[in-house]
Amino acid sequence: GSRRNWRAEASKALGERQYPAAIRKFRSALSGSGRYEKMRASIWASIGECYNQQGRLMEASAAFERAARTCPSWESAGDCAARAFILMDKAAGEIKGLSEDATGSQRKSLLLLLAGFPNHKAAPIALHRLGLLCYKEKDYEGAERYLAAVPAGYASALEVLDFLAYARVDMVRRKDRAEGAPPEMVKKALASNQAFLDKAKGSAEPWVRRSAAE
Numbered sequence: 001g002s003r004r005n006w007r008a009e010a011s012k013a014l015g016e017r018q019y020p021a022a023i024r025k026f027r028s029a030l031s032g033s034g035r036y037e038k039m040r041a042s043i044w045a046s047i048g049e050c051y052n053q054q055g056r057l058m059e060a061s062a063a064f065e066r067a068a069r070t071c072p073s074w075e076s077a078g079d080c081a082a083r084a085f086i087l088m089d090k091a092a093g094e095i096k097g098l099s100e101d102a103t104g105s106q107r108k109s110l111l112l113l114l115a116g117f118p119n120h121k122a123a124p125i126a127l128h129r130l131g132l133l134c135y136k137e138k139d140y141e142g143a144e145r146y147l148a149a150v151p152a153g154y155a156s157a158l159e160v161l162d163f164l165a166y167a168r169v170d171m172v173r174r175k176d177r178a179e180g181a182p183p184e185m186v187k188k189a190l191a192s193n194q195a196f197l198d199k200a201k202g203s204a205e206p207w208v209r210r211s212a213a214e
Helices: 002-015 019-030 037-053 057-070 077-094 100-116 123-136 140-148 157-179 183-213
Strands: none
Touching: 002 019, 002 037, 019 037, 037 057, 037 077, 057 077, 057 100, 077 100, 077 123, 100 123, 123 140, 123 157, 140 157
């Protein structure tokens, strides 16, 4: 009876767009859900949607991440993990100069999807975003690792290839500064990466043009 009661009350609050009230109902239900992990995950996802509807993106992301972690075997867990990083990504776009903690949360949500749900349809986007995060932090090895794993036919293939080439070039330049590699070795590595970029772009552009036309 009490379970039906909180569900009815939360649904009523949602229908009336009373999101803070709905969140309170869902949170109170968490304390009574015990070991029912699937139910707890579903409640966290509902809380995430309430926060999302209020534009509280980082809190929404955290709630969806909690849903995915609570019951990874739940059929919607992968979608929750994807929503967690997509909302965090959106928040990053709206907040100039994310704090170090927020950037760490962004990375954590991306890794959650890749580690727990590597075959999810959003995984290529997560690889792309992680690669760019690593590059921004001057972790060129990490950037290369994630960007090189983005599958062929990805929508933002040209940006991925650009940053993959830049990461490889910057790795060589860093090695040159650290170890004093002979100039001809550096020049050869840079030329090799430029050749890779030219070839890769040539193969990606027809796909990009075709996708844009569809």
